[in-house]
Amino acid sequence: MVKLKYYSKRYIFVPEDYDLKYAYRALLILAPIAIAVMYTESMLIPSLPTIAKDFNVNSATVSWVLTAYLISGVVANPIVGKLGDIYGKKRILVYVMVIYTVAVTLNGFAPNFTSFIIFRTIQGIGLGMFPLAFSLIREEFPPHLVPRAQGIVSAMFGIGSAISLPIAATIAQDIGWQYNYHIVIPFVILLTYLTSKYIRESKYTNPNSKIDYIGAGILGSSLALMTTAFSEAPTWGWLSLDFLFTMFLGLILFIIFVIYETKVPYPLISIGLLREKNVLAANIAAFVAGFGIFMAYQAITYLLEIPNPVGFNLDILSTGLSMMPISIMQMVGALFASRLILRSGTKFVITISSLILSFFYFVLGLIAPSGSSAGLSNVIIFAALATLGAAMLNVVLINILTFSVERRVLGIATGMNTVFRLIGGAFGPSIAGSLISTYYIYLVYPLPLNGQGMFLPVKLPSDYAFQLTFFISAAAGLLMAVIGSMTRDIRIRGTRVSQ
Numbered sequence: 001m002v003k004l005k006y007y008s009k010r011y012i013f014v015p016e017d018y019d020l021k022y023a024y025r026a027l028l029i030l031a032p033i034a035i036a037v038m039y040t041e042s043m044l045i046p047s048l049p050t051i052a053k054d055f056n057v058n059s060a061t062v063s064w065v066l067t068a069y070l071i072s073g074v075v076a077n078p079i080v081g082k083l084g085d086i087y088g089k090k091r092i093l094v095y096v097m098v099i100y101t102v103a104v105t106l107n108g109f110a111p112n113f114t115s116f117i118i119f120r121t122i123q124g125i126g127l128g129m130f131p132l133a134f135s136l137i138r139e140e141f142p143p144h145l146v147p148r149a150q151g152i153v154s155a156m157f158g159i160g161s162a163i164s165l166p167i168a169a170t171i172a173q174d175i176g177w178q179y180n181y182h183i184v185i186p187f188v189i190l191l192t193y194l195t196s197k198y199i200r201e202s203k204y205t206n207p208n209s210k211i212d213y214i215g216a217g218i219l220g221s222s223l224a225l226m227t228t229a230f231s232e233a234p235t236w237g238w239l240s241l242d243f244l245f246t247m248f249l250g251l252i253l254f255i256i257f258v259i260y261e262t263k264v265p266y267p268l269i270s271i272g273l274l275r276e277k278n279v280l281a282a283n284i285a286a287f288v289a290g291f292g293i294f295m296a297y298q299a300i301t302y303l304l305e306i307p308n309p310v311g312f313n314l315d316i317l318s319t320g321l322s323m324m325p326i327s328i329m330q331m332v333g334a335l336f337a338s339r340l341i342l343r344s345g346t347k348f349v350i351t352i353s354s355l356i357l358s359f360f361y362f363v364l365g366l367i368a369p370s371g372s373s374a375g376l377s378n379v380i381i382f383a384a385l386a387t388l389g390a391a392m393l394n395v396v397l398i399n400i401l402t403f404s405v406e407r408r409v410l411g412i413a414t415g416m417n418t419v420f421r422l423i424g425g426a427f428g429p430s431i432a433g434s435l436i437s438t439y440y441i442y443l444v445y446p447l448p449l450n451g452q453g454m455f456l457p458v459k460l461p462s463d464y465a466f467q468l469t470f471f472i473s474a475a476a477g478l479l480m481a482v483i484g485s486m487t488r489d490i491r492i493r494g495t496r497v498s499q
Helices: 020-042 045-054 064-087 089-107 113-140 143-174 178-198 213-236 241-263 277-305 316-322 324-344 346-367 376-402 407-438 463-485
Strands: 002-007 010-015 440-449 452-461 491-493 496-498
Touching: 020 089, 020 113, 020 143, 020 178, 045 143, 045 277, 045 316, 064 089, 064 113, 064 213, 064 277, 064 407, 089 113, 089 178, 113 143, 113 376, 113 407, 143 178, 143 316, 143 324, 143 376, 213 241, 213 407, 277 316, 277 346, 277 376, 277 407, 277 463, 316 324, 324 346, 324 376, 346 376, 346 463, 376 407, 376 463, 407 440, 407 463
Parallel strands: none
Antiparallel strands: 002 010, 440 452, 491 496
């Protein structure tokens, strides 16, 4: 039954089983989780070259700061999503937030690169917060308000990045990047408390399901091997026996994983759900999106900070300030997409956002080589416009997914979608770091020593490394546009959803 309610200066039709007052209160608690997590993650982006210097590792190895976190998220997300379906999404969300808080605390005190990567791996479990939060939001809002609610949460990613870059960059430059972890701890603790106290438990559970731990182990091992191969390729050689054997073993394990998932009664990734056209398309697009976006992000950071004539020779603070328009555009894109979905449907939005991303990454590939001569403002503008497409894409993908599956498997479905995005995200930085380390040049710079000038060669990434990275990201966007054109359109009208 549907009732007419007066809300926000207008009348809207709302089913009786929806409590809009609570729904928006829950949104005010769940949305800042995205701010806190994105602040914590974005604060490291300008510091990647500094982290590499502090721990004495190269650009390919430092990509593990991102990839270890993402691989952990890949393994944890479907487990966390399924645990939420079995035991309650709110309960599992609180447990995951506690684990995340502990990991953030440990990261700030990591004594060496190995321990830092271990703590980052534990922190990656926290990525399971998002499928649970999106599922709780989907349950509490009537269909016609879900895109707006999910758009608001997605916009929080942009806000987290926007406030993180200048603040975290200032802290990193003045007293060290580790202090950013110390500062964020009280906020994560507060959000954990508010979620525990004020968020209601999910009304939809599936207690008969079980967890596929064996599948998770096979998938995690497969991704770790393939990512290691990409990261170490500049050292081993792209045609070396070490690279080929590690990559081959990773691929074999992935094939075993896929076959295993078709045999077990409770798979980590539901092959049955993937038979649904929109679910399959949303997950493939999520993989490609994660790959292209994370790959470009790492390349942009290095481009801004490496010396002239290849890059712009910016310090950490200047890099953070320069990347603010990119973060702001992420917020704008999320809010814009949530409205556009209601007007034009999901098919149009996924196609147009993919084309926007592809076009502007392609332009970046044309102008980014010899970055200092291209002009910093041009690089930032085109990177921000590419991020507009990426933000729109993230919102439409989650809407396609949540309106294509039953609520009792919503945790599994959203967790699976995040898995595909994170798999792409794990490969993206690894390949970007590998390209930056593989294609390089030596430039000679004067170095003053005891009042006498010396000229020493300095190893820098070449123009071709950045060009290739952005062109690959552009190709990923073009592929997403093709995938998007194959989806069934979802249109939301009032309290009804049509496909």
